[in-house]
Amino acid sequence: MKALNSRGMQAMVLLGAALLALPAVVHDTFVLRVLTEAIMWVGLAIAFDVIAGYTGYLNFGHGAFFGIGAYAIAILMMQGNLPFFLALPAGGLAAGVVAFIAGIPTLRLKGAYFAIATWALSRAIQQLALTMDMTGGPDGMRLTAFLNPQFFYYLMLITVGLTFIVLWYLLERAPFGLKLKAIREDEEGAKALGLNPTKLKMQAFILSAVPTGLLGGIYAYWITFIDPSSTLGDLVSDQAVVMVVFGGMGTLFGPAIGALLIFAFKTIFWAYLSDFQLLYIIILGALIAVSVIFIPNGLWGTLVRKKHDEVRPEHEIVAVAAPEEGS
Amino acid sequence: MAEPILKVNAVSKCFGGLTAVDDVSFQVHPGEIVGLIGPNGAGKTTLFNVISGYYAPTRGTVQFRGADIGGKPPYHLAGVGIGRTFQVVKPFAGLTVLENVVIASFLRHPRRADAERHAWQVLETTGLADRANISAAGLTLAGRKRLEIGKALALEPSFLLLDEVVAGLNPTEADKTVELILKLKSEGLTILIVEHIMRVIMNISDRLVVLNFGKKIAEGVPGEVSRDPQVIQAYLGEAPA
Amino acid sequence: MELLPQALCDGILLGGIYITIAIAFSLTYGVMHVIDFAVGEWIMFGAFTGFYLNKWTGLDPFIFLPVIFVLYFGVGYLIQPVIHRVLSGTKGNPFLMGLVFTFGLAMMFRGLALTVFGFYSNSIPSMFSEGAFSFDRYGVSVVIPTVRLVGLVYALAITGVLHYLLKKTNFGLGVRALAQHKDAAGLMGVNSKRTGSYVYGIYVGISAMTGVLLGCILSIGAQMGNDYTIFAFFVVVLAGMGYLAGVPWAALLLGLVQSIFMIYFDPSHTLLAVFAILYLILLVAPRGLFGKGV
Numbered sequence: 001m002k003a004l005n006s007r008g009m010q011a012m013v014l015l016g017a018a019l020l021a022l023p024a025v026v027h028d029t030f031v032l033r034v035l036t037e038a039i040m041w042v043g044l045a046i047a048f049d050v051i052a053g054y055t056g057y058l059n060f061g062h063g064a065f066f067g068i069g070a071y072a073i074a075i076l077m078m079q080g081n082l083p084f085f086l087a088l089p090a091g092g093l094a095a096g097v098v099a100f101i102a103g104i105p106t107l108r109l110k111g112a113y114f115a116i117a118t119w120a121l122s123r124a125i126q127q128l129a130l131t132m133d134m135t136g137g138p139d140g141m142r143l144t145a146f147l148n149p150q151f152f153y154y155l156m157l158i159t160v161g162l163t164f165i166v167l168w169y170l171l172e173r174a175p176f177g178l179k180l181k182a183i184r185e186d187e188e189g190a191k192a193l194g195l196n197p198t199k200l201k202m203q204a205f206i207l208s209a210v211p212t213g214l215l216g217g218i219y220a221y222w223i224t225f226i227d228p229s230s231t232l233g234d235l236v237s238d239q240a241v242v243m244v245v246f247g248g249m250g251t252l253f254g255p256a257i258g259a260l261l262i263f264a265f266k267t268i269f270w271a272y273l274s275d276f277q278l279l280y281i282i283i284l285g286a287l288i289a290v291s292v293i294f295i296p297n298g299l300w301g302t303l304v305r306k307k308h309d310e311v312r313p314e315h316e317i318v319a320v321a322a323p324e325e326g327s
Numbered sequence: 328m329a330e331p332i333l334k335v336n337a338v339s340k341c342f343g344g345l346t347a348v349d350d351v352s353f354q355v356h357p358g359e360i361v362g363l364i365g366p367n368g369a370g371k372t373t374l375f376n377v378i379s380g381y382y383a384p385t386r387g388t389v390q391f392r393g394a395d396i397g398g399k400p401p402y403h404l405a406g407v408g409i410g411r412t413f414q415v416v417k418p419f420a421g422l423t424v425l426e427n428v429v430i431a432s433f434l435r436h437p438r439r440a441d442a443e444r445h446a447w448q449v450l451e452t453t454g455l456a457d458r459a460n461i462s463a464a465g466l467t468l469a470g471r472k473r474l475e476i477g478k479a480l481a482l483e484p485s486f487l488l489l490d491e492v493v494a495g496l497n498p499t500e501a502d503k504t505v506e507l508i509l510k511l512k513s514e515g516l517t518i519l520i521v522e523h524i525m526r527v528i529m530n531i532s533d534r535l536v537v538l539n540f541g542k543k544i545a546e547g548v549p550g551e552v553s554r555d556p557q558v559i560q561a562y563l564g565e566a567p568a
Numbered sequence: 569m570e571l572l573p574q575a576l577c578d579g580i581l582l583g584g585i586y587i588t589i590a591i592a593f594s595l596t597y598g599v600m601h602v603i604d605f606a607v608g609e610w611i612m613f614g615a616f617t618g619f620y621l622n623k624w625t626g627l628d629p630f631i632f633l634p635v636i637f638v639l640y641f642g643v644g645y646l647i648q649p650v651i652h653r654v655l656s657g658t659k660g661n662p663f664l665m666g667l668v669f670t671f672g673l674a675m676m677f678r679g680l681a682l683t684v685f686g687f688y689s690n691s692i693p694s695m696f697s698e699g700a701f702s703f704d705r706y707g708v709s710v711v712i713p714t715v716r717l718v719g720l721v722y723a724l725a726i727t728g729v730l731h732y733l734l735k736k737t738n739f740g741l742g743v744r745a746l747a748q749h750k751d752a753a754g755l756m757g758v759n760s761k762r763t764g765s766y767v768y769g770i771y772v773g774i775s776a777m778t779g780v781l782l783g784c785i786l787s788i789g790a791q792m793g794n795d796y797t798i799f800a801f802f803v804v805v806l807a808g809m810g811y812l813a814g815v816p817w818a819a820l821l822l823g824l825v826q827s828i829f830m831i832y833f834d835p836s837h838t839l840l841a842v843f844a845i846l847y848l849i850l851l852v853a854p855r856g857l858f859g860k861g862v
Contacts, residue, residue, distance in 0.1 A: 056661055060605075060671060105850035112603045112667045113805065117850070120798045124843035131836060175433045175442065178422070182430045184661070185419035192379060192413075193478060194405035194434035238675055245668055250421070281679030288672025292654055292665050 019157055023150045032149040034267060036156045036222070041263045043160035043215050044236070045243040045255035046167055051208040052241075053249030054171055055201060056184030057107070058115045061122025063236030065095040065209040067129070069216030070231040074141040075134060077221070084146075088217045095213025099206045107201045119237070126232040140227025143220060152222045159218060163211040168252055170207070180204055181250065239266075242284050246291045248298025257300050262287075330393070332357045332486055332517050333378070338387035338397075339541075340373055347373040349541035350387070355486075360508070360518045362532030362549075364525075366561055369538040371521045372414055375488050378519070379411045380404045391486070405434055410484030412475040414491045414521075418463035425450065425459040427474055431481035446481060453477040453507065469500040476507065487511065489520040493527050505531060529553065537561070573708045575827045581712070582785070583816075583823025584720040588727050589778050589796070590803035590815045592771040595734075597804070598747035598812075599767045600648075602655060602666040607775055607800045608793030609677035614640060614776025615783035615792070616685055619692045628695045629780050630718065636780060637773040644772030647673075648765040674793065681790035692783040719781040726774060743767055795839065802846050808856025818857065 019039075026032060044066065052058045069091035076087040106117040129135040171177030182190040183197050190197060220226045239262060247258020262284075269280055295302050331354035340348040348370045355361045363371050376382045378389055383398035390396065396404055419427050428449050432442035450456040453473045458466065466474060472492050479487060489508070493501045505527055512518060512531075522528040528535070528549075535552045537545040539561040545552050552558055593607050604610075614636055618629040621636075655666045699714035734740035742763050745753035753760065779788075782796075803822055807814030825845065829838040853859060 056664060058664060058668065105847055105854070108854055109850070111661065111664050113801075113809065115664075115667055115671070116603060116605070116797070116801045117805075117846070120801065120843055120846065123794065123798065124840050127836065127839045131834070131840075173439065175430075175437065175439055178426060178430050179433065181422055181426075182419055185421050186417050188381070189413060189417050189419075190430070191381075191401035192405060192411050193431040194402045194482060195430070196400070196402045241668070241671065278679050278683040282676050282683070285672045285675030285677070285679060288675065289669055292669040292672065293650070296657060296665055 016161065019161075020154075023153055029149045032153050036149070036153045038260060038263050039153075039156045039160050040215050040219065041239070041243065041259040042256045043156075043163050044212055044240055045247065045259035046164060046252050047208050047211040047215075048240045049208075049244050049249060049252070049255040050167065050171065050180075051201075051204045052244055053251065053255070054177060054180040054184065055204045057111055057201060057205070058241070059205075059208070060115045060119035060241060061125075061237050062118075062208070062212065062240045063234070063238075064118075064122035064125045064232065065099065065212040066216035066219070066236045067122075067125065067226075067228070067232035068095045068098055069213030070220035070226045071129060071135055071141070071216075072213070073217035073220045074143055074226055077143055078141060079134070084221055088214060088221075091217030092210045092214040095209040095216070096206045099209035100202065103202050103205045107198065107205060122232070122237060126228050129228040129232050136227075138228060140225060140230075143224045143226075145224045146221060152218065155218055156215075156222075159211070159214055163214075164252065164256075167207075167211075171252065176200075176203075184250070238281070238284060242288050242291075244298075245288055246295075246298055248301035248304075251300055251304070254298045254300035258298065261299075329357050331355060332392060333519070334388075334390040335374075335378070336388045336390070338374070338377060338384045338389060340370075340377055340382055341385045347541050348377065348384075348538075351538065351541070351543045352387075353536045353543065353546055355517060355519055357485075357517050358512065358515060359533045360512055360520060360531055362528040362535045363519060363521045363538065364523075364528060364535055365538035365544075368540075369561075370541040371538055372490060373541075374538070375411065375490055375519075375521065379409060379488055405482050405484075408483075408485040409488065410479035410482045410486070411488035412472075412479050412490050412492055416468075416471040416475050418466065418471055418474050418478075420462070420464040422463055423460050424455055424463050424466065424470075424474060427463050428477050428481045431478040434481075435483050449477050449481045452480065454503070469496050472496065472504070476504075480511075485515075485517065487516055487518045489518060489522075491521055491523065493522055493524050501527060571831050574710045575831045576824065577710045577712060578716070578827035578830070579824030580820060581716040581720045581823070582826060583820035585723040585778055585781055585785075586799060586803055586819035586822050587816050588723040588730075589775055589800055590807070590819050591727060591730060591812060592774040593800045594804050594807075594812055594815060595730075595743070595747075596768060596771040597809075599743055600651065600655065600666075600764050601663055602651060602670065603801075604771070605667060605670040605797060606674040606677060606793075608795065608797035609674050609681070610640065610644075610772050610775035610793075611779035611782065611796045612681060612788070612790065612793040613677065614779030615692065615788040616681070616779075616790075617776065618780035618783055619690060619788055622692055622694075629692050629784060630694060630696070630722070633722065633777050633780060637777050639773075640776035641769040641773035643769075645765045645769035647772075648768040649761065651768070652761055652764055674797070678791065678793060681793070685790045687790065689787050689789040690783075691787045692780065694784045697784065713785075715784050719785050722781060723778065726777065730770075730774070739763075739766070798839065798842065802842050805846060806849055806857055808858050808860045811856060811858060811860040814856055814858045814860065 023032060048062045072091040072094040073087045076082040076090055077084060102118065102121050106114050109117055130138050135141065179195055179200055182193065182195060183200055187197050216231060243258035243262050244255045246262065247256065248254025266280065270277065273279065291298065297305060333355040335351060335353050338348055338351050339346060351374060363374065365371055373382065377384050380396065380399050380401035380403065388395055388397050391407060391409065425446055428446040429442050432445040436442040436445050447456065450459055453476055455470065455473055455477060458470060463474060476492055493504050496504065501524065508518065508531060520528065532549055534547060535549055536543060537552060537558050544557045544561060545555045589611065593604065597603055617636055618632055621632050622629045651666060651669060654669045655662045657665060694715055696715040696718045701712040701714065701717065703710045703712065734743060742753065742758040745756065746758055746760055746763055799822055803815060803818045806818035806821065825841055826838050829835055829841060849857065
């Protein structure tokens with residue numbers, strides 16, 4: 001995706017302004033909470049797409065970074081007595097450090113093996129949290145309650161907004177994004193062009209981990225209770241994968257839209273069909289399988305392609321008009 | 328003659344029990360076009376892979392501008408001025424033609440805007456400017472081979488390794504590519520080229536190096552080499568046992 | 569220390585079964601180039617099928633093994649064309665997409681299993697469950713439960729049949745050709761779609777059968793698939809990806825680790841230990857224990 005044209009830019013600014021102004025108009029805390037969570041998932045999805053869609057290294061255990069951030073905050077605040085605003089960056093840092101350590105051996109694996117290795121890692125981390133005393137074991141941890149829906153709404157919005165802006169700059173404007181895509185398309189060939197895949201992959205991996213850790217930290221303080229199954233379980237990782245695959249990998253808008261749609265579906269599903277919770281997982285899995293077969297570029301990707309194909313004809317004409325160029 | 332830009336010294340490359348390149352030595356001087364020929368399986372692409380950093384030599388050294396480059400990774404070599412194409416062309420299919428070249432341009436032009444400008448120039452040189460914004464997957468074979476060359480050129484190399492950039496093209500396309508190669512030479516580029524299309528490589532090479540079963544069996548100007556009995560036997564002689 | 573021989577014994581018995589899964593899994597990867605994320609789920613389904621068949625008919629699960637194989641062979645055979653279609657796609661990276669697809673399948677299966685079977689753990693009873701052999705000599709004392717021994721024998725038999733199939737039949741030749749060079753094999757008349765279907769079917773069938781064995785020896789639960797997927801991956805990476813000869817050793821090692829943890833440490837730490845070893849191996853010897861991996 002090239003630079004947003006001025007119309008797109010205007011739309012984004014308007015959206016941002018609307019979101020910022022929202023709490024002044026909407027006072028229903030339930031709605032605020034739903035929106036906060038929706039924004040959180042958008043952030044998770046776009047962070048995940050850095051390593052998954054742009055670099056082509058799918059991390060099926062991405063939820064681990066979320067959990068690490070959550071637990072880091074919980075431990076630092078409850079046992080280290082750190083104030084939230086000091087603990088939060090530490091949470092992001094923790095996730096980044098884990099990404100670095102885990103990345104060294106796993107990033108040298110080919111894409112498919114990387115997926116399973118990171119998935120295994122996230123399960124091992126969950127296991128760790130279940131058995132360690134410091135993390136409270138299966139009972140999880142409680143944080144001091146700070147109930148302020150507006151605060152968390154803004155915090156989530158600003159964090160995700162900043163993440164979006166930073167990622168948009170790095171991935172769509174700066175060379176970084178294109179270099180990642182080169183690695184995705186042909187890692188060996190990219191080396192001949194001066195790219196160092198190991199370094200770039202590690203950067204992407206850490207870049208995907210840090211915002212996720214931050215969001216996990218905010219989540220912990222917001223919900224005031226975390227346990228291994230909610231923050232380190234399959235659900236976060238699984239949903240991240242669905243959102244990105246269904247929405248469209250390798251773009252920023254794809255995962256964002258995927259996140260919103262899946263989250264909307266989940267909220268409605270759990271509101272009316274909470275007896276069939278497990279059905280939700282089945283549907284998610286089916287959605288992944290179906291997306292791969294019918295819309296491999298995701299919803300957004302397919303839409304963009306259609307628009308691109310409509311624009312193409314002029315290029316065709318130019319090519320045909322100059323036959324001696326050797327079509 | 329000027330100091331050689333590339334020195335291959337007794338390089339061997341073994342894979343387990345198989346010796347793909349066996350004690351090969353030769354040099355390339357600045358501004359030359361040296362052709363690397365030999366029957367299929369002679370070890371030409373393996374040698375390319377050693378020179379371009381994809382394989383480390385099992386024995387021997389490779390020196391580029393006097394510095395030992397054996398075992399250095401390909402991205403380092405791109406930085407010191409070696410560009411290469413791949414026999415099996417693999418453009419970055421999910422990206423546009425322009426984006427393909429821009430990525431290579433980043434090496435010398437770290438800023439996006441500069442890289443794009445440079446990439447356009449490269450596309451003009453290689454005749455791909457009219458197809459800049461289509462997906463690279465939509466190019467014909469000729470287009471893809473041009474793109475391969477374009478990407479290597481965008482690195483602004485002083486030494487270019489071309490691996491079968493003419494094979495598979497029709498005569499018109501082949502001639503255009505040859506024109507491009509000669510133009511590059513006239514601009515000072517040194518080229519080591521592997522090619523099976525004899526009329527091409529015989530005509531553009533200043534010198535030839537002939538490999539067979541991993542060993543160098545002849546070296547010299549095309550006229551001499553084409554009369555060398557060992558070379559003739561390698562191509563037309565008995566089939567390998 | 570007196571328990572060490574027992575741990576070794578248990579490890580070998582368990583490891584033998586893992587060999588079977590790992591070889592089938594490796595084979596599928598070699599032929600279809602897809603890492604089947606659902607391997608654990610196939611094992612799980614097989615285990616549950618064995619459990620319910622035993623419950624409804626009262627017959628020993630070991631008798632059902634061929635039935636389960638045929639049933640799941642059919643399932644695999646029918647699913648494979650879908651996977652093949654994903655892998656033949658031109659958009660994006662087909663192999664990665666194949667993995668995502670099997671990931672989605674695994675998710676579906678897990679959800680399905682949890683819905684139908686609930687969260688409980690169970691074990692499949694068998695006529696062999698009660699007996700055991702005792703070996704008490706030279707200061708070494710081990711107990712070999714019959715069911716484990718029979719399980720091992722069965723697994724080795726399956727491996728033997730698979731070996732025969734691969735090395736001595738035309739079908740096996742086609743499979744090996746396909747694994748080494750898809751296009752060349754195609755040119756020589758190997759029908760990659762049909763062979764792929766057979767291979768996948770065999771792999772699913774074997775996984776399901778092994779699930780029954782594991783269900784008799786250990787336990788079954790709707791979430792057991794997760795662990796076995798990791799185990800399969802562990803074995804394949806340790807052996808060196810694509811290096812089938814390394815599989816038996818890696819499988820035995822896994823069996824050993826698991827048994828040692830069951831006897832000496834907390835079994836719930838097994839996964840951590842497995843992962844720690846995996847991590848170390850990847851760090852130090854990424855091409856597997858024998859350095860022959862890809």
